[in-house]
Amino acid sequence: MTTRLTVLATGGTIAGIAGSAIANDYTAGEISIDEYLEKVGVLGLGAELSGRQIANIDSADMGPEVWNLLHPAIAEALADADCDGVIVTHGTDTLEETAFLLDLTLPATKPVVVVGAMRPADAVGYDGLRNFANAVRVAGDPQASGRGVMVVMGDRVFAARDVRKVRTRGTEAFRGFPRESIGLVTPSTLEWFGAPWRGNTDAAFPWSDDLPQVAIIYIHAAICADDVARQVDADTRGIVVAGVGEGNMPERVRREIVRLAANGTPVVRASRADEGLVDREPEDEANRFVAARALNPQKARILLQLLLAGGETNPAAIQRAFDGR
Incomplete structure (x- = not known):
């Protein structure tokens, strides 16, 4: 046939x-x-x-x-x-x-x-x-x-x-x-190299034709809090940090990102490294941060947009979604 x-x-x-x-x-x-x-x-x-x-x-x-x-x-x-x-x-x-x-x-x-x-x-x-x-x-x-x-x-x-x-x-x-x-x-x-892993499963998320705005903050040497502020405005619904190493950032930037997270903006820590695996840190819960795991910044942004489009803003629930990818 x-x-x-x-x-x-x-x-x-x-x-x-x-x-x-x-x-x-x-x-x-x-x-x-x-x-x-x-x-x-x-x-x-x-x-x-x-x-x-x-x-x-x-x-x-x-x-x-x-x-x-x-x-x-x-x-x-x-x-x-x-x-x-x-x-x-x-x-x-x-x-x-x-x-x-x-x-x-x-x-x-x-x-x-x-x-x-x-x-x-x-x-x-x-x-x-x-x-x-x-x-x-x-x-x-x-x-x-x-x-x-x-x-x-x-x-x-x-x-x-x-x-x-x-x-x-x-x-x-x-x-x-x-x-x-x-x-x-x-x-x-x-x-x-292996058997199918999804089977005939339904979509993980419904389609959204209006994805929320999520900013990617690229961490680099000498970045300051003002650099973050210039990339985040009133329409920003979420933030992905393309951090150095395992999603790290300078303390001066961390303080600004923590402030935004405390005000209700979901924040995901990813890595700018090509093969960056980002695990949770002890401070993540207090900071309301989510670890991107194996997703790079651009893919972490896509997943966060879909979660936000479905109304999800709770860091623990967002973390579960990232853990399941």
Whole structure:
């Protein structure tokens, strides 16, 4: 039986054009989904692909405007009995945030795979076609269901909660933490490293088309309390601290963050380190702080936004949600 996959395109480098096979600069999101599916149609991927253009942007511009179109389109595809899985083409710069947001707000009944490329479509060594072919292999595999949203890049399959972009160049630009990849894939082979962990579960959070404003405070040498104040205004509903080490910050900044937390603004301590695991400290309870555990600042922000959108502001309850990711 032929596998039927829905491809939802948002642009990015995978649909980018440089105008030269060796140019350094390029424009993201130049190729339409119809053009792209015509290009991959000659590869003999063994799946019936139908496409829809959600957006055609550089993923640096990704945000609620596109998410609010993308999420219902995926939900509609998953509810279609004739659809076996969904592939989302996406730029790499914010790919991990979109994947994590979708993972938290979609059921795990059918595979959802997010895929991108590090080189534009007319570049020497374009990786987009291979990544896309790999994504088709993953999305069409019966064992892919129950694993939540996945990311396919560089012949590896990553879970959305683990994946992060770690390099600005080269095709091996993504890594997973705390788990590395969950599978290895080529256009003709797929090896999983474990059984599905979610099963056919419902979404962890309902979709919100109006995510609350959460600021990320990036800690650096010589930062002062005034730097924090400039990033927090009356519309700020929550704060993620991208701390040094295990979510640490200077005492002068800590005092200001504690004041904000005492006034009811939820605060999550994350780490700016690439492989930063942040555990709770003895002072966290008194400070009303939450430890991000293995989530990096940008993913901690997504989870906190969803919690706040559901009305949750209690630090203990927020900590339980982070502990469960």
